[in-house]
Amino acid sequence: MELDPFMLARMQFAANISFHILFPTITIGLCWILLYFRVRFTLSGDKAWEYAYSFWVKIFALSFALGVVSGITMSFQFGTNWPGFMERAGNIAGPLLGYEVLTAFFLEASFLGIMLFGKERVSNRMHLIATALVAIGTTFSAFWILSLNSWMQTPAGYRIEDGVFFVESWWEVIFNPSFPYRFFHMLNASLLTAAFLIMGISAWRALKQVDGPATWRVMRTGAAMATLLAPLQIWIGDLHGLNTLEHQPAKVAAMEGIWETENGAPLTLFGFPDEEAKTTHFAIKVPKLASLILTHEWDGEVKGLNEFEGTTPPVAPVFWAFRVMVGIGVLMVLVGWWASFVLFRQPQESRGEHPWLMRALSAMTFSGWIAVLAGWYVTEIGRQPWVVNGLLRTSEVVADHAAATLMGTLLGYVGLYIFLLISYIAALRYLATKPARSLSLLPQAQRFHKAEEEGA
Amino acid sequence: MDLSFWLPLFFAGAMGLALLIYVLLDGYDLGIGVLLPFASDDEKDLMIGSIGPFWDANETWIVLGVGILLIAFPQAHGIVLTALYLPVTIMLMGLILRGVAFDFRVKAGDARKGMWNALFAAGSLIASAAQGWMLGAYITGLRDDTTGLLFSALIAVTLPALYVLLGSAWLLIKTDGVLFEKAIRWGRNALLPMGLCLLLVSVATPLVSSVIADKWFTLPNAIGLLPIPLITATAYAGLVWLFNSPVILRSGYGWLIFAALTVICVMASIGLGYSLFPEIIIGRLDLWEAAAATESLLFIFWGTVITLPAILGYTFFIYRVFRGKATALSYD
Numbered sequence: 001m002e003l004d005p006f007m008l009a010r011m012q013f014a015a016n017i018s019f020h021i022l023f024p025t026i027t028i029g030l031c032w033i034l035l036y037f038r039v040r041f042t043l044s045g046d047k048a049w050e051y052a053y054s055f056w057v058k059i060f061a062l063s064f065a066l067g068v069v070s071g072i073t074m075s076f077q078f079g080t081n082w083p084g085f086m087e088r089a090g091n092i093a094g095p096l097l098g099y100e101v102l103t104a105f106f107l108e109a110s111f112l113g114i115m116l117f118g119k120e121r122v123s124n125r126m127h128l129i130a131t132a133l134v135a136i137g138t139t140f141s142a143f144w145i146l147s148l149n150s151w152m153q154t155p156a157g158y159r160i161e162d163g164v165f166f167v168e169s170w171w172e173v174i175f176n177p178s179f180p181y182r183f184f185h186m187l188n189a190s191l192l193t194a195a196f197l198i199m200g201i202s203a204w205r206a207l208k209q210v211d212g213p214a215t216w217r218v219m220r221t222g223a224a225m226a227t228l229l230a231p232l233q234i235w236i237g238d239l240h241g242l243n244t245l246e247h248q249p250a251k252v253a254a255m256e257g258i259w260e261t262e263n264g265a266p267l268t269l270f271g272f273p274d275e276e277a278k279t280t281h282f283a284i285k286v287p288k289l290a291s292l293i294l295t296h297e298w299d300g301e302v303k304g305l306n307e308f309e310g311t312t313p314p315v316a317p318v319f320w321a322f323r324v325m326v327g328i329g330v331l332m333v334l335v336g337w338w339a340s341f342v343l344f345r346q347p348q349e350s351r352g353e354h355p356w357l358m359r360a361l362s363a364m365t366f367s368g369w370i371a372v373l374a375g376w377y378v379t380e381i382g383r384q385p386w387v388v389n390g391l392l393r394t395s396e397v398v399a400d401h402a403a404a405t406l407m408g409t410l411l412g413y414v415g416l417y418i419f420l421l422i423s424y425i426a427a428l429r430y431l432a433t434k435p436a437r438s439l440s441l442l443p444q445a446q447r448f449h450k451a452e453e454e455g456a
Numbered sequence: 457m458d459l460s461f462w463l464p465l466f467f468a469g470a471m472g473l474a475l476l477i478y479v480l481l482d483g484y485d486l487g488i489g490v491l492l493p494f495a496s497d498d499e500k501d502l503m504i505g506s507i508g509p510f511w512d513a514n515e516t517w518i519v520l521g522v523g524i525l526l527i528a529f530p531q532a533h534g535i536v537l538t539a540l541y542l543p544v545t546i547m548l549m550g551l552i553l554r555g556v557a558f559d560f561r562v563k564a565g566d567a568r569k570g571m572w573n574a575l576f577a578a579g580s581l582i583a584s585a586a587q588g589w590m591l592g593a594y595i596t597g598l599r600d601d602t603t604g605l606l607f608s609a610l611i612a613v614t615l616p617a618l619y620v621l622l623g624s625a626w627l628l629i630k631t632d633g634v635l636f637e638k639a640i641r642w643g644r645n646a647l648l649p650m651g652l653c654l655l656l657v658s659v660a661t662p663l664v665s666s667v668i669a670d671k672w673f674t675l676p677n678a679i680g681l682l683p684i685p686l687i688t689a690t691a692y693a694g695l696v697w698l699f700n701s702p703v704i705l706r707s708g709y710g711w712l713i714f715a716a717l718t719v720i721c722v723m724a725s726i727g728l729g730y731s732l733f734p735e736i737i738i739g740r741l742d743l744w745e746a747a748a749a750t751e752s753l754l755f756i757f758w759g760t761v762i763t764l765p766a767i768l769g770y771t772f773f774i775y776r777v778f779r780g781k782a783t784a785l786s787y788d
């Protein structure tokens with residue numbers, strides 16, 4: 001691959017945003033789960049729920065810190081890498097990002113302090129409210145940023161004068177055609193990611209026999225979520241796909257590896273898309289299924305990539321990423337149901353009898369990450385060559401930096417991110433094994449440690 | 457009322473305010489990061505404990521400052537951040553390192569605590585210096601000749617000294633005992649370099665830019681502006697006096713140091729604002745040329761008017777909840 005500055009700028013942005021999204025994906029979902037633990041504790045007074053809260057809030061805080069610092073990077077990268085985007089679409093993108101800072105960032109960052117360190121200083125009710133405010137803040141944040149991203153995919157409510165975008169209707173900008181689908185798809189993805197994270201780490205603790213009184217309950221919480229939300233995600237995903245077909249048919253054609261427009265198009269399960277030859281090699285096809293899924297009719301018309309000469313996204317990455325996302329989604333449904341089937345019929349003492357479920361769950365700990373990244377690659381690479389779909393090309397807004405500068409900083413970022421990712425997973429392992437001892441700075445910590453021993 | 461005139465002015469003020477609050481708030485926690493290697497292990501925990509509930513929200517003010525630049529002055533945002541690409545990247549890496557080190561140092565196991573402490577300090581120093589460099593480059597109108605680079609280097613040294621002072625001042629409010637005495641010493645040591653640099657910056661700014669020189673040294677402006685250097689000098693003299701009268705600091709007046717530093721920072725901001733106005737990038741672009749469309753500004757104006765007081769309100773609330781002397785933090 002030739003490394004021109006444009007490609008390097010895209011790779012750098014991709015590296016930053018891929019690393020960033022890992023952590024909000026966890027925190028948006030995990031915060032609602034923490035609120036659930038907190039409410040259960042308040043209602044029942046059961047110490048196990050408090051233990052679950054205090055164990056998971058540590059992981060939440062660590063994930064949140066990684067999300068914050070990588071998010072700050074994002075807020076600068078719009079300007080350092082894509083100044084043209086802000087100069088052309090700033091009238092629309094600016095206020096949406098501004099509302100994210102004003103309504104979400106300060107809320108979550110401020111009340112996080114109380115959530116983490118304020119238990120002794122505020123009333124039980126205030127602590128609960130702080131937890132709820134952080135959860136609301138993370139969700140607001142997702143609302144605004146997904147609104148902007150969706151607008152870039154399906155622009156609406158604008159007019160263009162001399163190449164610059166102006167707003168005609170804020171309502172249409174914010175609630176643009178793809179926004180509801182993308183927002184709920186991402187929120188649900190976040191809840192699922194968090195569900196598999198809490199199940200995975202709990203299962204790992206059960207396998208290592210370091211589990212506490214709350215481990216089984218936490219696993220059940222995750223299993224119940226996965227059982228309901230994984231099928232829901234497939235349904236939302238289907239609706240999202242129909243919406244994409246309407247507004248971005250080239251992306252769907254790349255996802256499905258369809259080259260010629262067809263009625264009754266077959267569904268390609270696997271194959272090797274070849275952009276030069278404009279065909280998919282060794283394709284395994286199911287007749288008419290693509291038409292059925294995409295148009296909900298056996299003989300519906302599906303447009304092929306050849307219709308969109310010059311404005312097609314890179315086919316292979318979109319095609320493969322889509323299969324990874326769907327594959328993990330299906331796996332999540334199966335494992336989620338399996339987990340519920342076992343966990344809701346068995347008491348904690350039976351954990352030794354289900355080693356395969358525990359292994360499967362702990363293998364799936366970070367499955368949400370892979371599915372979310374794959375999903376974002378589908379939608380973002382699938383939007384290319386546009387930065388604002390159909391209106392503004394990515395190549396038009398790139399900054400003018402030397403390839404060497406971009407290469408150097410790209411390597412710096414990637415090196416740093418690999419180091420941080422390893423440290424993050426190592427810290428999770430460490431916390432999972434020695435939850436109380438590592439943080440026993442106050443007598444209170446010993447209390448929990450004791451509670452854990454008594455319960456186990 | 458002409459909105460296309462007033463709205464850019466409002467957002468320039470809001471941006472200045474956000475960045476001033478950033479310097480004061482994140483300044484003290486960055487300064488504590490820089491000071492960390494000079495403390496014993498127990499003191500390190502206490503120092504980190506004193507900033508624990510706050511640093512996250514403190515850092516959000518720079519996101520707001522840069523956010524307003526992006527929202528209200530998209531043209532300037534692109535030019536400034538493209539020109540400052542390298543220092544911005546370096547600052548971001550510093551902020552990333554220190555932000556995560558804060559959590560990792562107590563969550564990754566005792567064996568690695570030393571490494572994360574070192575990364576916390578290094579990240580804080582790198583971020584502070586890079587911010588100084590950016591400020592310097594911005595004041596010169598993004599010049600990249602030798603004078604411009606020298607000037608940026610000068611501010612890259614100044615800003616960490618200011619942050620160290622703010623960090624010491626914070627410790628004088630939040631701690632007592634041995635650490636308190638150390639904070640007095642640290643603050644006293646940082647005072648001279650900071651004062652010297654402040655003086656150099658004040659002299660250098662008009663030298664670097666003739667536009668700025670004209671604004672300050674013509675009558676009658678010069679007389680009207682006199683309070684700015686006078687108040688700054690008085691506050692600085694107050695700092696010197698307080699640091700040499702530790703008995704006052706020990707009897708519960710440690711907060712006076714932070715107050716005096718706030719006065720200096722406010723004066724510096726007013727001075728800087730006056731120097732720049734009405735330009736947003738000296739010699740290239742004024743506020744109104746760089747501004748976004750009026751309807752976009754109006755949309756975010758209402759959001760700002762409603763949320764900013766709320767943000768200030770709950771920030772005040774958080775500081776009240778965690779008032780008093782700090783303890784080493786536990787996540788349990």
